[in-house]
Amino acid sequence: MAQQSWAMSKYRQIGFLMEAGQDVDPNEYQNNPERIDKLLSAGVDYKDKKKRYWVDKGHDCFAIYARGLNITNSDRPVYWQWLTDSDGIEMAKVVKTRWLEVRGSFWTMNLSPNVPYKVSFRTRIDNTPYSTMNGQSVNLRLTLPDGTYQERQAELPGKKLQDNDPWYELEVGQFNMTAQNVGKMEFAMEQLFGRWRAGLVIKSVQIKTM
Template sequence: MGTSWSEEQKGSSERQDQPVYHSESDTISSQKSDINTPVPITRNNNNNSHHLNEPKESKRVLLKLPHNCEAIINDNSDSPIDKSSPEKVYEQLHAGVYLNGRRKKYWVDKKGNNCFMVFANDLKITWAENPTYWYLHTAQTSDHGQISVAQLRNVAWLEVHGRFHTKNLSPGVTYQVAFSIMLEYTCYGWELPVNFRLTLPNGSKQEHKENFKEKPKGEWLRIPVGEFKASPENVGEIEFSLYEYQGGSWKKGLVIKSAIIEPKF
């Protein structure tokens, strides 16, 4: 039998989905800028009804790049970032950047906060190395392109774990961790509820159960695991888990796409 964190894992199954992230509404200066340099934004305040002989006032505001953005991209990005203009940098950050061989995705929301996806091939799945139990493969999706998804064929011991370091999360922001999953129409064996657990760097845990038997079938679902506030006092790895192995019943028809770590609004 495989293990949780000590198990081997592969990547796999199919599907799509994810929110659309919009660009900033401010007009960004087209000056060339290094990615770690604050980006200047120019706003003009025009008042044509008074003081017509006075020059137009121009206010320059510095727009800083997101927290730890340079390190995230330089150390992990799958492809080079176009730094020819601030517009290009922000366009790519809002669209999302793939990391670590498409095992993760990084993007910035409209408030400038860092967001991440951990795809199935970067999760630790018990028995994932055995194709009798899990079907791990690359699937084409509309929002993410080619990604790895994991399709459960048949197991009695369901156990999935993921880890992520909080150093790349925006400080002071409350984050929610959730699994993106689908239950196929042919699924069975979900009489007992599935356990979800979030373990924070300080060792505290958040746990609850979800009844998969009552969930909609054939569509992507976001199942919350827990939430926490990113802070310097609680820096380290979080662990998010999905498991059910007490009942001993065989289960089929679960598709796992990713774990999502993004601000809770």
């Protein structure tokens, strides 16, 4: 039974690799397990560059990139600028805003069952004299399929001294992937500022094991 469960898990994970556009065979884990495990651990970006999939400790994890989020006024260059990193992933940067509203959703049936997860925004503050969002408070909300929700306030990160510093993870909430939580999960970052603010960069929302 354990061997059958392991095989089903591998088929499922290879299915995610194929969905992302990776060139793999459904039965490849049998004759080339090292390559499959390496791909799963390193992770793969979906071809539309809106999502990423990887496996951590045997469990499914996802990142939803900024282009896969609903960001109010992100189509207006006066408020938001789209930057591209070395991997071709687009990031959203606040040019100026007084109303920050970033929303997204995810279907949890893609996650591993009976596993604790956390949801976090991956952010940083642009290191320029015009950045004024460092240390500002924002409201975070996570709504789960079982009808419960979590709300909290958190501070945005401070300015980074170097562009290659790690991204800052702003945790929205935590949950257990139970049968009751199979469905659509929603998350948000919102804040009304007293004056124009600038400099926040959003790369993704990560849904990963704790």
